[in-house]
Every structure is written in structure tokens, then in C-alpha cells.
Amino acid sequence: MKKKQKLLLWLSDNSIFFLLSIILVLAALVGKSFYTKANLMLLLKETSLYGIIAIGITFVLLLGFTDMSIGPQVSMFSVIAILASQRFGLASMVLSCVLLSIISGLLNGLLVSKVHVVPFITTLGTMTVFKGIALILAGGKPIASSLLTVYDIYTYELLGVPISIVVFLIFLIIAAYLLYFTKFGLQVYACGGNLESAKAAGINTDRITIICYLLSAFCASCAGAFYASRMGVGSPVLGDNYTLPVIASCVIGGIRSTGGKGNFVKTFCGVLFMQIIYNLMAMSGFDAYTQYFVIGVVILGVLFLDKYTEKVQKINLAQE
Amino acid sequence: MIIQKQQYTNLHADLQRTVPEHQEKFTFRKLMRTQNIGTILILVLLFAACSLTTETFFKFNNIMNITRQVSMVGIMACGVTFVIISGSLDLSIGQIYMLTSIVACKLTHVNILLAILLPIAAGALCGLLNGVLVGYFRLHPLITTMGTQSIFLALGYALSEGHPIRAAENEFFRQIGQGNILGCIPVPSLIFALIVAFTWFLLKKTTYGRKVYLVGGNPEAARFSGFSFVKVTMINYIFAGALAGLSGIVVCSRMMSGVPSMGTGYEFQVMTAVILGGVSFSGGKGSIFGTLIGMLIVGVLNNSYIQWGIPSSVQYFFQGVIFIIAVVLDTMHERKLGLVS
Numbered sequence: 001m002k003k004k005q006k007l008l009l010w011l012s013d014n015s016i017f018f019l020l021s022i023i024l025v026l027a028a029l030v031g032k033s034f035y036t037k038a039n040l041m042l043l044l045k046e047t048s049l050y051g052i053i054a055i056g057i058t059f060v061l062l063l064g065f066t067d068m069s070i071g072p073q074v075s076m077f078s079v080i081a082i083l084a085s086q087r088f089g090l091a092s093m094v095l096s097c098v099l100l101s102i103i104s105g106l107l108n109g110l111l112v113s114k115v116h117v118v119p120f121i122t123t124l125g126t127m128t129v130f131k132g133i134a135l136i137l138a139g140g141k142p143i144a145s146s147l148l149t150v151y152d153i154y155t156y157e158l159l160g161v162p163i164s165i166v167v168f169l170i171f172l173i174i175a176a177y178l179l180y181f182t183k184f185g186l187q188v189y190a191c192g193g194n195l196e197s198a199k200a201a202g203i204n205t206d207r208i209t210i211i212c213y214l215l216s217a218f219c220a221s222c223a224g225a226f227y228a229s230r231m232g233v234g235s236p237v238l239g240d241n242y243t244l245p246v247i248a249s250c251v252i253g254g255i256r257s258t259g260g261k262g263n264f265v266k267t268f269c270g271v272l273f274m275q276i277i278y279n280l281m282a283m284s285g286f287d288a289y290t291q292y293f294v295i296g297v298v299i300l301g302v303l304f305l306d307k308y309t310e311k312v313q314k315i316n317l318a319q320e
Numbered sequence: 321m322i323i324q325k326q327q328y329t330n331l332h333a334d335l336q337r338t339v340p341e342h343q344e345k346f347t348f349r350k351l352m353r354t355q356n357i358g359t360i361l362i363l364v365l366l367f368a369a370c371s372l373t374t375e376t377f378f379k380f381n382n383i384m385n386i387t388r389q390v391s392m393v394g395i396m397a398c399g400v401t402f403v404i405i406s407g408s409l410d411l412s413i414g415q416i417y418m419l420t421s422i423v424a425c426k427l428t429h430v431n432i433l434l435a436i437l438l439p440i441a442a443g444a445l446c447g448l449l450n451g452v453l454v455g456y457f458r459l460h461p462l463i464t465t466m467g468t469q470s471i472f473l474a475l476g477y478a479l480s481e482g483h484p485i486r487a488a489e490n491e492f493f494r495q496i497g498q499g500n501i502l503g504c505i506p507v508p509s510l511i512f513a514l515i516v517a518f519t520w521f522l523l524k525k526t527t528y529g530r531k532v533y534l535v536g537g538n539p540e541a542a543r544f545s546g547f548s549f550v551k552v553t554m555i556n557y558i559f560a561g562a563l564a565g566l567s568g569i570v571v572c573s574r575m576m577s578g579v580p581s582m583g584t585g586y587e588f589q590v591m592t593a594v595i596l597g598g599v600s601f602s603g604g605k606g607s608i609f610g611t612l613i614g615m616l617i618v619g620v621l622n623n624s625y626i627q628w629g630i631p632s633s634v635q636y637f638f639q640g641v642i643f644i645i646a647v648v649l650d651t652m653h654e655r656k657l658g659l660v661s
Contacts, residue, residue, distance in 0.1 A: 066462065111644070117651050118601045120409075120462065124591060125644040132637025140633045236633075244466055257460035287482060293474035299467035303459045 005312055012305040016254050016269045019298070023276050030284050039279070041162070047275045048168035049223055049230075051268060053246050055168075055175050056219025058267045059212040061250050062179075062192045064259020065112065065119035067216050070246060072130040073104055074239030077224025079138045082145045082234030090149050093229070097221035104130065105217030109210030127243075134236035142235040145228075153229035164226050171219065176264045188212065192260030248295060249274040252302050256310075356598050356610045358649050362642070363613055366620050374627040382623070384506055390619035391512035392417075392574075393586065394612070395567040397593045398519040399560030401611045404594055405523075406556050407536040407603030408454050411465040411587045413564050415472035416446045418583025420568030422480045425578030428488040435493060439572075440565040446472055447561020448554070455553030469587075477580045484579045487572060497574030508570050515563065520608040532556065537604025592639070593618050596646050600654070617642075 011018070027034040034040075053070060060067045077097045084096035104126070111122040156163040179185035190198040191208050199205050220239075228234045253270020255262030274295065281291050371378040396413055403410045420439040427435035446468070453464045487493070499507040523529035534542040535552045543549060572578055597614030599606030621642070625635045 111648070115648050115651060116655065117647050121595055121601055121647055122644075124588060124595075125640050125647060128588075128636050128640030128643060130640075132633060132635070132640055135633030135636055138633075140631065244470070247463070248466060248470075251463050257463045287477075289474045289477035289482065291474075292470040292477075296467045296469070296471035296474065299463065299470075300453065300459075303453075303464060303467070304457065307457060307459055 005316075009309055009312055012309045013254070015302065015305050016252065016266050016273065019252070020269050020273050020276075023273060023280070027276060027280055030280060034280065034283065039283075043275055043279050044165055045162055046279075047272050048162075048164045049226055050242075050246060050249070050275060051168045051271045052164075052171055052219050052223045052226070053242060054250055054267050054271045055171050055264065056216035057246055058175070058250055058255060058262065058264060059188065059215045060119075061247070061255045061257075062188050062259055062262060063209060063212055064192050064195070065209070065212075066123060066247065067108065067213070068120065068123040068243055069104075069108060069127040069130055070123075070216065070220050071239035071241065071243035072127050072134060073101075073217060073220040074224045074227065074242055075234075075236050076104070076130045076134040076137075076239075077101065077221040078228040078238055079134050079143065079234035079236055081225040081228035082143055082150070082232075083137060085145055085147055085150055085228075090147070090152065093150070093153065094222070094225050097225045098218065101217040101221035102214065104221075105214035106210065108217065109213035112213065113206035113209040131236070131240070138234060138236045140236070142233050142238075145232045145234075150229050150232045154226060167222065167226075171222075172264055172268060175215075179264065184208070184211070189260055194260075245274060245295070246271075248299050252298055254302070254306075256306060257303065356607075356613055358653070359596055359598065359610065359613045359617060359646060362646065363617050363620065366617065366624065370620065370624045370627060377623070377627050380504070384504065384509065386616075386619045386623050387509035387512070388506040389622065390615050391506070391508035392567045392571050393589050393593065393618070394512045394615040395515050395570070396560070396564050396586070397590045397597075397611050397615055398515050398608060399556075399563035400590050400594055401519070401597070401599055401606060401608060402523070402532055402556045403560050404599045404601065405536045405603060405606045406532045406552055407539065408553055408556065409461040409465060409601075410450065410557065410560055411462065412446070412450060412469040412472055413560060413590055414583040414586030414588075415469050415476065416443050416561055416564040416583075417568050417571070417586055418578075418580060419443075419446065419472045419476040419479070420565040421572040421582065422476050422485065422568075422578035422580060424569045424572040425485050425487045426479065428490060428493055428572075432490050432493055436496075436569060439569050440562050443565020443568065444558050444562040446564075447558040450561065451554035451557030454557065455550045473583070476583065480578055480580045482580060484577050487576045487578070489576075493573050494576065495573075497570050497572070497576075508574070511566070511570065515566070516608060516612055523608055528552075528555075533604055535603075589618065592643055596643065598650060 053074060057067050057070055077100070080100060081093045081097050085093040088096075108123055108126055111117050111126070112119050154162075154164065158166045179188065187198070187203050187208050190201065190203060191205050195205060224239070227238060249270040250262070250267050251257060251270070252273060253262065253266040253268070255267065255270075277294060277298075278291060281288075281294070376382060396417060400410055400413055420443045423442045424435050424439040427438055450465055450468055453459050453468070454461045496507055496511075501507060501510055523532065531542070531547045531552050534545065535547060535549055539549055542552075571582075593614040594606070594611050595601075595614070596617055597606065597610030597612070599610065621639065622635075624630075625632075625638075630638075
């Protein structure tokens with residue numbers, strides 16, 4: 001392999017770290033109040049909520065599948081959390097979400113693995129179903145909780161660190177452990193790399209698929225509960241705009257769009273990168289839509305890099 | 321010898337006995353094998369249910385109203401059918417639709433002819449961007465069009481400065497979206513019908529249509545036959561973009577305004593119609609007729625909600641359930657026929 005190619009490959013493999021450091025330097029130059037404690041805390045809190053959703057969907061993306069229903073799931077669970085807390089108290093809030101997430105995860109997982117419906121289409125359908133359920137449960141409008149203790153979950157601090165950040169870090173560690181130190185993790189990468197040969201190697205691909213969708217739904221439900229407790233409101237349209245940014249930040253983080261490549265550190269950096277862009281643009285007074293433009297361009301740029309890596313690797317494989 | 325003949329006639333009689341049965345079975349099978357049979361049944365049942373339970377559904381005006389309502393999404397769906405049959409995907413179509421409607425809206429203040437021609441060109445240009453990225457550079461269609469979607473959204477907002485804008489008053493322009501021909505047939509429906517006829521001809525009766533199927537069904541074979549994946553994909557995206565531009569003009573004329581938040585969610589409506597119509601996401605399968613049926617199901621369904629007074633929250637639920645049932649039936653049907661592994 002040529003030295004120049006090697007360097008470029010290394011660069012494109014770790015592109016997210018360079019993007020992140022560039023934006024961090026830029027932040028120091030542009031936003032005067034970026035490096036203040038209050039802003040960084042806000043940024044991390046926001047990142048942790050997005051990050052919890054992103055961890056779940058990373059499993060699905062690693063398989064080379066998609067989950068378009070992730071946003072409506074978040075809103076559905078925010079509504080369920082509020083309803084449960086009204087009726088059965090605070091403890092049931094998280095519990096009901098986690099238990100019900102098994103159903104939504106199973107629905108996606110079974111349709112994809114057992115009925116063999118294309119993942120994109122399956123989750124497009126379930127997306128509408130979840131949105132419908134959220135709207136029916138909430139009666140078509142955001143519902144506020146009369147329970148003031150609802151806010152306690154979000155404002156609770158463990159050793160001075162907000163609970164959402166703690167939960168996010170715990171999830172990150174567990175997910176990384178699952179992916180790197182267990183048989184399950186290896187099987188996920190194997191399925192993402194080549195589903196057919198994974199099946200031929202004796203991996204129960206259906207089981208892996210179902211587990212990944214379950215994890216995705218589980219993370220969405222936790223995020224839903226947090227969003228509900230942040231505002232004390234469950235909104236049936238809250239998550240509609242989360243699906244694309246979350247998937248986009250995973251892709252920016254270096255999850256290959258066809259599956260089988262990527263890890264959680266990069267996913268975290270991708271989410272952080274997106275949030276910093278939002279934060280900086282809001283701070284320096286750009287209108288909201290310049291954000292969309294920048295993010296669109298960044299997604300395309302990352303795809304180009306990804307394609308280049310793939311191409312060079314293929315050529316090298318052929319030469320060897 | 322005689323015995324042999326006897327046997328032969330017996331056999332012959334046997335055959336004659338079995339053939340009609342066999343044929344009967346065959347025709348039933350043939351019927352079940354007909355493409356879109358499931359969706360046609362759903363459409364007929366829906367239509368019958370609506371006509372029987374409400375007095376207002378089966379009226380000429382209401383039917384015409386349904387066709388007017390479906391025409392905007394329908395025109396886009398025809399273009400997207402090409403893209404999906406050739407094995408790609410377009411999530412940015414809703415934002416192209418929004419962007420072109422704002423372009424049309426702005427241009428009505430300048431020149432009415434430009435307001436009709438330039439949006440189509442703008443749509444084609446957006447399609448060209450998608451086509452170059454997916455066709456020439458071979459980027460992943462789903463995520464690429466997700467990226468271009470947010471670019472088009474940003475452009476639309478930049479053009480309209482973030483708020484709904486009004487179109488200049490012009491009688492001819494107003495007729496495109498709101499007018500009737502012969503006093504009863506809505507102009508958008510007529511445009512939709514023309515587009516359906518044109519795209520059906522293009523897909524079924526020309527060599528280009530064959531290329532689209534081949535590139536989607538078996539890209540390798542298409543390459544060895546000398547059909548360029550790049551060219552077909554690029555033309556498809558440009559075509560879909562131009563049709564989105566056309567429907568942008570229609571919607572602009574129908575509302576006489578351009579709304580920058582309008583496009584969100586339209587790609588899913590288009591996708592719903594196309595998938596209900598039996599277009600397979602693995603490429604190489606589908607038809608304009610199927611898309612038309614899918615579009616009509618969506619239209620009749622939307623109308624029936626209003627007829628039956630179903631609240632919008634329940635609509636979402638039903639729409640999703642019907643969508644999943646249709647897709648599951650379609651997938652199981654395909655697997656039974658051995659079309660997919």
C-alpha cells in the first residue's frame with residue numbers, strides 16, 4: 001500500500017475525531033460563551049438524551065438495517081411515561097416504558113427477521129402505527145403531568161452529575177461491553193458484514209436482529225421517559241424530528257451505511273458533533289435553517305470519505 | 321393391441337376429465353398470481369364499504385375531489401416508482417416538492433410562463449444532484465437523499481425567508497390547481513392522468529423502461545448487457561425531480577401560496593403509495609398501474625376518515641396497520657412464488 005493512501009485511509013477512518021477537534025477550535029473562536037460551565041453542561045445534557053437514542057440505533061445500523069420508527073417511539077414513550085406517572089406514581093414511569101418497549105421492539109424485530117419485510121419499509125409502517133398510538137393515548141395534544149415530582153427524575157443529580165448524563169455513560173459502557181467483549185457483539189459485526197455468510201457460519205441471525213431491535217426500542221423508551229420528565233409533558237409529536245438527525249449523527253460518527261463497521265466512541269463523537277453545531281449556530285445567531293444545510297453537506301462529505309475508504313480497501317485486497 | 325388401445329382411451333378420458341378441473345384451478349391460481357390482486361381487493365372493499373355506509377361518498381363531486389386530492393402526491397409517486405424500480409430510493413422528494421412550489425410562488429410575481437417552466441427545471445436540477453451522488457459516485461441512496469433532503473429544506477427556507485409567501489394573482493395560474501375542465505373534471509386530476517399514461521408508456525412500451533427493470537432486478541446482468549447503471553439512475557432521479565417540480569407548481573396554484581414547512585412527511589406518503597402498489601425495494605419489480613392503485617387507496621382512505629368522522633389520531637394508527645398488512649401479505653406472496661429468497 002502506498003504511504004499516501006495509508007495516510008488517507010487512516011484519516012478517513014478517524015474523520016470524526018478531526019471534525020470534532022476542528023469544531024471545538026472553531027467554537028473557541030466563534031462563540032464567546034461556548035466554553036462556560038453552564039453552556040457545556042447544557043450541551044452535555046442535550047447530548048446525553050440524543051446519545052441514549054443513538055446507542056440503541058447503533059446496534060440496528062451495525063446490522064446494516066435502519067429504524068425509521070425511532071422518533072415516534074420516543075414520543076410514544078414520553079406520553080406513556082406521563083400517563084403511567086399520573087396513575088401509578090413516579091416509580092412506574094420508567095418501569096412501564098421499559099416493559100412496553102419490549103412489545104415495540106419485538107414488533108419491529110419479528111417483522112424484519114421472521115416475516116422478511118425489508119427493514120426500511122417495516123419501520124416506515126410501524127412509525128405510523130407508533131405515532132397513531134401516541135396521538136390516541138394523548139388525545140391529540142401534549143399532556144402535562146399534574147405530579148410535580150415528575151421533574152425529580154431529570155433534575156436528580158448523582159455526585160453533582162445530572163442523572164441523564166450518568167445513565168448515558170452507563171448505557172455507553174454496557175453497550176461497548178456487549179459489542180466488544182461478548183459473543184453477541186462479534187455476531188452483530190458478522191451479520192452486518194455479510195448476513196448470508198453469517199447465517200452459513202451457524203449464527204442465528206433472526207435472534208440477533210430481534211435483540212438489536214429490542215435494544216433500540218429500549219433506549220428509545222428510556223429517552224422518552226427522560227424527555228417527559230424534563231418538561232413534565234408528554235408530547236405525541238416530540239420525536240418526529242429526531243429520527244433523521246440521530247441516524248445522521250451515527251453516520252457522521254463513522255457507522256458504515258451498509259453495516260458492519262463503526263463503534264460507540266465514534267457514535268458518541270458524532271452525536272456530540274451534531275449538538276455542538278446546533279449549539280454554536282444558535283449562539284452565533286444563524287437562522288435555524290443554515291443548520292440543516294451544514295448538516296446535509298457534512299453527511300454527504302462523510303459518505304464520500306466512506307466510499308473512498310471502501311474503494312481503496314477493495315483495490316488493496318485485489319492486489320494482495 | 322386392443323388392450324393397449326383401451327388403455328389409451330382410458331388415459332385419454334382421464335386426461336379429459338382432469339383437464340377442466342386443472343384449468344379451473346389454474347385460472348384461480350392465475351388470478352391470485354395477478355400482480356396487485358391484494359391491493360385491488362383492498363381498494364374495492366374500501367370503496368364498497370364507504371359507498372354503503374355513507375350517503376355522501378359515492379357522489380360524482382366527491383370522487384372528483386378525491387382525484388384532485390391525490391393528484392399532487394400521485395404525480396410525485398409516478399416519478400419515484402422509476403427510482404425505486406431501478407433499485408434506488410428518494411427521501412428528498414418531499415423537500416424538492418416544497419422547494420419548487422416556493423420557486424413557482426416567487427416567479428408568479430415576475431412572469432407566469434417562467435413560473436410554469438422554471439420550477440420543473442429546478443426540480444430536475446435537484447434530481448440531478450441526487451442522481452450524480454447515487455448514480456455516479458455510488459453513495460448509499462437512503463443516507464444520501466437524507467442529506468440532500470436537509471439541503472433542499474434549507475434552500476426552501478432561505479428562499480421564503482422562513483415564512484409562508486403569497487403568489488401573485490393570475491387567473492391562468494390559478495386554473496392549474498383549482499380549475500375544472502368541462503365544468504366537472506379538475507385540472508390537477510387531468511394532469512395526473514396524463515402523467516400516469518405517459519409514465520406507463522415509458523415503463524412498459526419503450527426500451528428505456530426495460531432498462532429500468534433490468535438495472536433494478538440484476539445490476540450485474542445489466543452491466544454486461546451494456547446498460548449503464550449510472551445513466552439510468554441519473555435519468556430516473558432527474559425525472560422524479562422534474563415531476564416533483566410539476567406537482568410543486570400544482571400545489572402552489574392550488575393554495576396560491578408557498579409554505580416552507582409543507583414538504584416534511586410527503587416522502588412517506590409517496591413511499592406508502594408506491595409500496596402499497598407493490599413496488600419491491602430490492603428493485604426490478606413494480607408498475608405504474610400498481611402505484612395508481614396504491615395512490616387511490618391512500619386517497620379513498622383519507623376521504624373515508626372524513627366521511628366516517630374518525631379523529632386524525634386514529635387515522636395514523638389505521639394507516640400504519642393497513643400499510644404493514646399490505647407489505648406483509650406482499651412479502652409472503654412473493655416468497656410463496658419464490659421470487660425472493
